[in-house]
Amino acid sequence: MNLLTDPIGVSHYLAVGAVLFVTGAVCMATKRNALGVLMGIELVLNGANINFVAFGSKLLRSDSFGLDGQLFALFVIVLAAAEAAVALAIALNFYNNHTTIDVDRADDLKG
Amino acid sequence: MMSLLAATAINWHSIFFLLFALVACFFALAVLFTSNIVRMAFYLILSLGATAGLFFLAGAAFVGAMQLMIYVGGTLVLLVFGVMLTAQQSFISMKTKGGDWILAAAAGGTMLVLLISIAFRVEDWRAGRPDGDQLTAADVEDTTRIGAAFIGVRTDKLDVYDDAAKDGESEPDAAGQLTLQGMSGYLLPFEIVSIHLLVVLIGAAYLARAKKRAPARSASTTQR
Numbered sequence: 001m002n003l004l005t006d007p008i009g010v011s012h013y014l015a016v017g018a019v020l021f022v023t024g025a026v027c028m029a030t031k032r033n034a035l036g037v038l039m040g041i042e043l044v045l046n047g048a049n050i051n052f053v054a055f056g057s058k059l060l061r062s063d064s065f066g067l068d069g070q071l072f073a074l075f076v077i078v079l080a081a082a083e084a085a086v087a088l089a090i091a092l093n094f095y096n097n098h099t100t101i102d103v104d105r106a107d108d109l110k111g
Numbered sequence: 112m113m114s115l116l117a118a119t120a121i122n123w124h125s126i127f128f129l130l131f132a133l134v135a136c137f138f139a140l141a142v143l144f145t146s147n148i149v150r151m152a153f154y155l156i157l158s159l160g161a162t163a164g165l166f167f168l169a170g171a172a173f174v175g176a177m178q179l180m181i182y183v184g185g186t187l188v189l190l191v192f193g194v195m196l197t198a199q200q201s202f203i204s205m206k207t208k209g210g211d212w213i214l215a216a217a218a219g220g221t222m223l224v225l226l227i228s229i230a231f232r233v234e235d236w237r238a239g240r241p242d243g244d245q246l247t248a249a250d251v252e253d254t255t256r257i258g259a260a261f262i263g264v265r266t267d268k269l270d271v272y273d274d275a276a277k278d279g280e281s282e283p284d285a286a287g288q289l290t291l292q293g294m295s296g297y298l299l300p301f302e303i304v305s306i307h308l309l310v311v312l313i314g315a316a317y318l319a320r321a322k323k324r325a326p327a328r329s330a331s332t333t334q335r
Contacts, residue, residue: 049178
């Protein structure tokens, strides 16, 4: 199909969501900075949000989920904000106690 | 080139989708591949802003606006503050080991191929809505309905009840009516999330408070 002339479908949104999700997951796995891990989480949540909105969109499908997709996306946004606030507080606490932000140094609980 | 443009009507919706999708994916990858934490924060802002554009293109104007206001305007500002508070010389740029990159690239690439191949495998999802250009702005205007759903009224599910009442043989009871109309809506999750936000706010303030009391208390105990 020609992307310039044909209307886009849910699949294209899902592909963008997949890219954001995988980037965020790899970000979470590889970053050594605790705030980098947080940014990976934000990317993952956004990838999921794109899928919710795409499945709920009336512009992309006639038998969409309707309002539920958008409402779920809104809840995800709010919970992401709450999660970022708590995680940032924990990261700052960790930085104050250990004078480092490297997650590999957080091994106090090693058995 | 001009004849090609004239022959087939350019679908501006698709063009803008491509634009926003490329910006979102490119800067998400930039977040992954840069090791500078300050640049990561900036690229993340651009990526999430482009995602808000995708929401607008999908007809979810309210979610797109909330994405810009809460995510880009709130959560990321919080993250940037965290970066500023911790960006000491040695923590600005932290390199990942080569072996970690190889493992992550193998796992991530496999997952990406899997997800995208699944996304394009379903015939129904691949093509856009054929009568999409006949939709008017009023058809996708959802902001009022979202607000009503949050206070427990699902105005978009009213026809479900009407259809059920038409071919229903018996009179539905009052509780059944409410269920059919979807009148439970999202009032309970909305309340839960509001309490959750309050708890999180208090918890975050408690966790991140300045700890100057500990040395003072030890000083007072030594005085005793």
